[in-house]
Amino acid sequence: MNWIADNIVWMYLLAAFVAANLPWMSERLFFVVTLAAGKSAWWRLVEWLVLYLVLGVIGFSLEWKLSGETHSQDWEFYAVTAALFLVFALPGFIWRYDLSRYFKRRAQH
Numbered sequence: 001m002n003w004i005a006d007n008i009v010w011m012y013l014l015a016a017f018v019a020a021n022l023p024w025m026s027e028r029l030f031f032v033v034t035l036a037a038g039k040s041a042w043w044r045l046v047e048w049l050v051l052y053l054v055l056g057v058i059g060f061s062l063e064w065k066l067s068g069e070t071h072s073q074d075w076e077f078y079a080v081t082a083a084l085f086l087v088f089a090l091p092g093f094i095w096r097y098d099l100s101r102y103f104k105r106r107a108q109h
Contacts, residue, residue: 008062020092030047044096
């Protein structure tokens with residue numbers, strides 16, 4: 001059982017990394033809604049926050065399923081997890097606002 005729990009934790013961290021980068025990888029809101037004016041930075045931040053909350057619910061569910069209880073957390077826990085989710089989002093942010101423009105300019109020359 002311990003081997004399964006360890007793999008679930010790594011899969012959860014991988015899912016968090018992917019979810020943190022999703023808002024910057026698509027022009028559709030939640031991969032479903034096409035916005036007429038395009039997806040602004042504010043919509044990307046809202047989408048990122050919703051994905052953070054969804055991953056938090058999944059995390060609590062996994063904790064309950066694996067250990068049979070959830071531990072109460074103070075604000076520091078949520079600040080650290082939000083900061084980690086923000087760090088996870090850095091590759092997608094860099095891709096959206098730096099690298100994609102670089103590659104577009106490079107393709108024009």
